[in-house]
Amino acid sequence: MSVLPPVRKDRIIGQLPKCFSKGAALNTEDEFHSKVKTACQQQRTGTVGFKISKVIVVGDLAVGKTCLINRFCKDVFDKNYKATIGVDFEMERFEVLGVPFSLQLWDTAGQERFKCIASTYYRGAQAVIIVFDLTDVASLEHTRQWLEDAMKENDPTSVLLFLVGTKKDLSSPAQYTLIEQDAIKLADQMKAEYWALSALSGENVREFFFRVASLTFETNVLAELEKSGSRRIGEVIRKYIKDHPKMKVC
Numbered sequence: 001m002s003v004l005p006p007v008r009k010d011r012i013i014g015q016l017p018k019c020f021s022k023g024a025a026l027n028t029e030d031e032f033h034s035k036v037k038t039a040c041q042q043q044r045t046g047t048v049g050f051k052i053s054k055v056i057v058v059g060d061l062a063v064g065k066t067c068l069i070n071r072f073c074k075d076v077f078d079k080n081y082k083a084t085i086g087v088d089f090e091m092e093r094f095e096v097l098g099v100p101f102s103l104q105l106w107d108t109a110g111q112e113r114f115k116c117i118a119s120t121y122y123r124g125a126q127a128v129i130i131v132f133d134l135t136d137v138a139s140l141e142h143t144r145q146w147l148e149d150a151m152k153e154n155d156p157t158s159v160l161l162f163l164v165g166t167k168k169d170l171s172s173p174a175q176y177t178l179i180e181q182d183a184i185k186l187a188d189q190m191k192a193e194y195w196a197l198s199a200l201s202g203e204n205v206r207e208f209f210f211r212v213a214s215l216t217f218e219t220n221v222l223a224e225l226e227k228s229g230s231r232r233i234g235e236v237i238r239k240y241i242k243d244h245p246k247m248k249v250c
């Protein structure tokens, strides 16, 4: 019996959300992977529905990490800056292709003096969101360092990366075009997906988190299918050896 309330109606994902820019996307497909769709239809997603995926949000102080999470999770925006001390986290429950799926969003401190505490929470992330301020070029330059720090604690081959520019409402079209060119180039080098959004207006916030949830879910299901596939091959080999006791195994 489940003790959890049903997933909110506005957290139900039935289709793969689109990327923000094809120039820097983790995947440019229009739909979920066919293997993932079939596994979900046949309810063969293993433990994915019970798992909680860890997502860490890093970046310079005051770039808008907390506001971004609060806009999505609570639909609020605070114009007063209150520095995050250490870390904070929010849970978000989704339903993707009919399967429950949860994200634990870790909001970390950007201030140098709290960085040491925050970095102890980086381990075990399935997705890393590196945030910069679209009106502050230095914050974009610092994203390389944030990536390096986050990757010290994680396996770079299995983590999904997102490079996110915030405060889009504050940047003029000319300023935005300039910084976007650099951000897309950097995202491409980092193998990250690029997004630009505003926690104040809410522009692209929901679309972005739906994309994070969908891609993390898809990766989890594919990994689960691979695991069960190799288990099945192991079973076939064991059965073959049992049925052919005279066969030598090297």
Ligand SMILES: Nc1nc2c(ncn2[C@@H]2O[C@H](COP(=O)(O)OP(=O)(O)OP(=O)(O)O)[C@@H](O)[C@H]2O)c(=O)[nH]1
Binding pocket: 059, 060, 061, 062, 063, 064, 065, 066, 067, 068, 078, 079, 080, 081, 082, 083, 084, 085, 108, 109, 110, 111, 166, 167, 168, 169, 170, 197, 198, 199, 200, 201
């Ligand atoms: N105009 C505008 N202001 C924003 C936006 N997002 C955040 N801010 C403002 O930027 C300031 C910093 O936001 P926070 O979300 O607290 O920044 P943070 O990255 O969490 O900072 P640390 O916790 O110190 O690392 C606050 O005054 C916010 O109101 C946005 O999208 N637009």
Ligand SMILES: [Mg+2]
Binding pocket: 065, 066, 067, 082, 083, 084, 107, 108, 109, 110
């Ligand atoms: Mg904060």
